[in-house]
Amino acid sequence: MNRRKFIALSTVSTCTFSMTRFSSKTLQSDPGKIPGWLVELIKTNDKGLESLLGYQITDQTDINFGGVKDYQDILNPHSTAAIIQAGACSLFSDSSEFYNSARVIDALAAAAGYLVKTQHSDGTIDLLSTNFHSTPDTGFLVKRLSNSYSLLSKANPPGVEKILVPLKKFLQKGGEALISGGIHTPNHRWVVSAALTKLNGLWPDPRYVERAEQWLGEHLDIDADGQFNEKSTFIYSPLTDRLLITIAKGLNKPEIFDAVRKNLSMTMFYMHPNGEIVTEASGRQDKAIVGTLENYYYPYRYMALKDGNGEFAAMCKRIEETAGQKIRGSLDYLLDDHTLWRPLPASKALPVSYAKPFPNSGLVRIRRNNWDSTIIAKNAVWLTYMNGSAVLQGIRFASSFFGKGQFKSEKINEEGNRWVLTQKLEGPYYQPYPKASISPDGDWEKMPRENRPQSEIQVLETTVTIREMDKGLEIEISSKGTDRVPVAIELIFRQGGVLAGVVKADPDKDQWLLKEGTGTYTSGSDTITFGPGTALHKNIALRGSLPAMDAPTVYLTGFTPFQHTLKIS
Template identity: 65%
Template structure:
């Protein structure tokens, strides 16, 4: 299970917290909590629901060795769920509009949570992510980054008795800072997680080793390409995370040059938006690949720069997120509460791109959008085409043949040829001759006679070419093969669950597989309809050897044999 899933099961949703000073360290800048705008008050109310839920997962038995810890959906006590109570609880203590405002009872539960974190913290200052990472510096960074912000909110809340809890929280954070100052990472974004956590610690308790370690990671430069995308290409999870972290580091270490990468990514992301407000995830190199995701994770960076730069396009993106995913932004409430500059009104909107053809060569992606419909072409992926029209979603097209058990089509690149985009694949299927006599092993062990040393014969070739072009109101695809003949093949149209298919025939003994025999079919969802056709149904063999298994979604198949040649239209 990945971190995102673990956190979700821990009822953490998308949130993590920041840090504050211990009483007496130095005075905190006062935030006028009673002057919050209405949108922020709404998020506070939403966060109250998370606090209520988290409290139900906490161990309260005073005799239990697990006192104060929180369990996740798998009944595992873990530091992530436990830290979530402190993160969300801090927003409640701080916000006058919260039912938990200055709550002594909630503070006591948060203190137990802080003590549990100290108890589960290793001697080196790290914590474990029970699903995969142990003695994990990066996971310590995720928690420290957000718990520093929680510390600050608790300190400024004026909650009676907070001093004791803050001292316990400081113990955890400072020990974590020791780990972050020397520990290693796994992935590109972990460098910025660690650096941002160290930056926040340094704001609370200045320490040269915090800054030196962050500078060491920053010396590797930001992993952003010419398209405006980070190395992991994780548009739903880690690109937006990197944006938030680089803002934190840039502000805290006074390095505004880091903002250039964030702006570049935000500019690119405007072209990754589907008409229904979802984000394109097809080219991701992480666990969010091809998931259905909205834009809430980008709300903070878009709002930050919309206000800072008076950028109307970014303001329009914020309003789009407010329209399509407003309540999900409560996961970043601590960001908004600790930075009152974000409480300002957004500037006036400036139109964002909704009519374009945009190529992202480093991501192997082409985006075509015409207001209410859009299409994505993807290289290095068995799903190489999507088409969305409002609520109706063709979430993928695949093509496969039973060619030697390796006939799943995908193209290494997308080539633009005039007004067409071309994807290609060439496969070979050889047979093998007797092993060279002088090299035959005495014991006849097959494994000792590698196939690459055998002469080949009867080599079969199958070349597939996919051509895609835009038409008025939609897209067309031509799939053509040449080479070996009579190979069963199937074109697979994968729709999002929940809609209604028409003009197609159910394939017996399948859950949700259909053949398009007629001239045209359609898929309707939420008042929007995708029309597709013409059909082709020369056989019912949809479980081709070597092809990927069918997805858990309504899927329409067009079937034939090589040489396969068919044009299908989507509108």
């Protein structure tokens, strides 16, 4: 779906159904009608629509008539647009319980009227959580509501003009904003360009194309790894794939499909065995969240059918299995393009055993069938490990070194069969300020510390070396330089499992020490074993380290010079 809280509202309406799985029968498609797998999504969409209708203002005397509240009871354009998107899909589909529904037509007409009323004179709308008079947010709505306009025009239910007239007014006025307005982030360029492309398909205007071409002139922000600038694997990378497909189709630019292929090929290696997506390297709000790949379903399906790509077809199957009907978020895309109703090409085996670096993203992916690990640079969490449903969300290492001892490595070095991360810290003391530069009023702030001579410089060098072993990893952590510095290794597990072999570090918190031997973390039928332990002190909240996460966490502690080899399997 589109944006932030709008995502939350739309998810609330469907979360009860998100674990539904497709059966082999529903995946069979009849080219003469909407296929069974889409019918399943339409049924889920109907339930979501019913929920959204409950948030709409229906009192015609209310100044906000037609508007839809979000889950925080705030009326806004995004949640109002959601009811139009869901309603258009239902009105389009004869398998929907709301097909040709006069109630839904009236609700969508009221929603479109509310959008027109809340739209600024310059054509923009507001994202009330952060952006005002926002061209990018206007682009998000124009892009998806153009899909809705197309579906409603094709369906042409009785009374549809009550929706189409105000919706066209909103879209065309929004187009004026998109022709001249600015953006914030890299993906906003493609949001605006895709929205202009959709508008040009409905009401051709050379100004739409000219502005899209201007943004496209900055070139696509995809690196050699196949990742976009924001590295936002759950939200903005799949969004960018969808946008680029729209632009490539609408403006007849087949070369743009290459970027989509590149990103989708990379993403196959970012999938955990359980169908979740690696998010630790993201530069946006989805960093380190738990998410599945439903947002990629439309790009994978489109490109699988376009190219006859068996790996992309297999990714579609995997998303169907692991994300269920959460792919309902792309229903308008899937309904509006009947070529996507065709059966997928024959699946080709996906990669399940590899050690693959992505240097531009500062990340290494290791997978061996049912277990996998991610090594991450420039991140306090520098390693994750998953064995089936048992998840070690991250390992961190910190020291009480001048309040700046949280370990991060600028890069990951491959040395034979080892992956090496390093950090060097200095802790100086400072001498009297140069006499000629002393501030006459004695103001400390006027005598910046960087201008003072340094002395007694303390040094701490930490090296983490990671090697593969049978069914897991061997991690050697060495920290030396200044002696007697307290250090702590932090193993952060996902909530919901059971720890064994460890002792409480804090009686009131989910924090534990592994003093010796090995510990285990079990979730369902899957277990992660870790050790050996060491606990030379109980100071786990080291000064300068990040606060503990709200998760079951196991600590190993010691002092420098520190050297410990931890095995995880």
